[in-house]
Amino acid sequence: MRIFALMLVATCLSFNAVAQEKGKAQDEKTTEQAPTPSVGKEIGAAVNQVITAVVKDGNKLATSEIGVFTIGLVAWKVMAKPIVRFSVGILLMWGLLWIWWWSYRKTSLTHVVVATESAAERKYKLVQPVEGRALAHGFVLIVILVGSYVLMFA
Numbered sequence: 001m002r003i004f005a006l007m008l009v010a011t012c013l014s015f016n017a018v019a020q021e022k023g024k025a026q027d028e029k030t031t032e033q034a035p036t037p038s039v040g041k042e043i044g045a046a047v048n049q050v051i052t053a054v055v056k057d058g059n060k061l062a063t064s065e066i067g068v069f070t071i072g073l074v075a076w077k078v079m080a081k082p083i084v085r086f087s088v089g090i091l092l093m094w095g096l097l098w099i100w101w102w103s104y105r106k107t108s109l110t111h112v113v114v115a116t117e118s119a120a121e122r123k124y125k126l127v128q129p130v131e132g133r134a135l136a137h138g139f140v141l142i143v144i145l146v147g148s149y150v151l152m153f154a
Contacts, residue, residue, distance in 0.1 A: 089152030096144045100137065108134040 061067035105111065108129045115125040 086152045089148050092151065093144065093148035096148070097141075100141055100144060104134075104137045108137050 062071065110129060111127055112124050113127055114122055116123045
């Protein structure tokens with residue numbers, strides 16, 4: 001921001017001087033014109049000095065501890081929201097997928113459970129899936145994946 005302000009001030013001062021010279025020439029109604037080649041040289045010299053000062057100050061700032069901290073703050077300000085959204089989205093997606101997989105195995109897949117247990121033997125039985133649960137789990141899976149994607153990238 002300082003760079004643009006300094007360049008603007010230097011440019012405005014040069015143009016102001018040129019405008020004043022032109023105003024005086026028109027008031028006096030002379031046929032002589034303001035010397036334009038020197039104005040270009042003055043503007044070029046002013047811009048060169050401003051850029052040189054900015055580069056020197058920028059290098060000093062970038063190599064100091066405060067400059068590094070400031071650059072880190074600016075980078076955090078620019079990148080914080082996407083990084084946090086992506087991290088939260090990944091964690092939420094993995095947590096919800098783990099719960100979804102546990103629920104899907106328990107309700108939508110055939111599995112074996114212990115029916116009776118005695119000292120001599122165990123009896124097992126098959127538990128059949130509940131009708132319609134696989135379709136509901138498929139819908140929930142799509143909602144989890146789309147919701148996580150929207151949270152991470154929207």
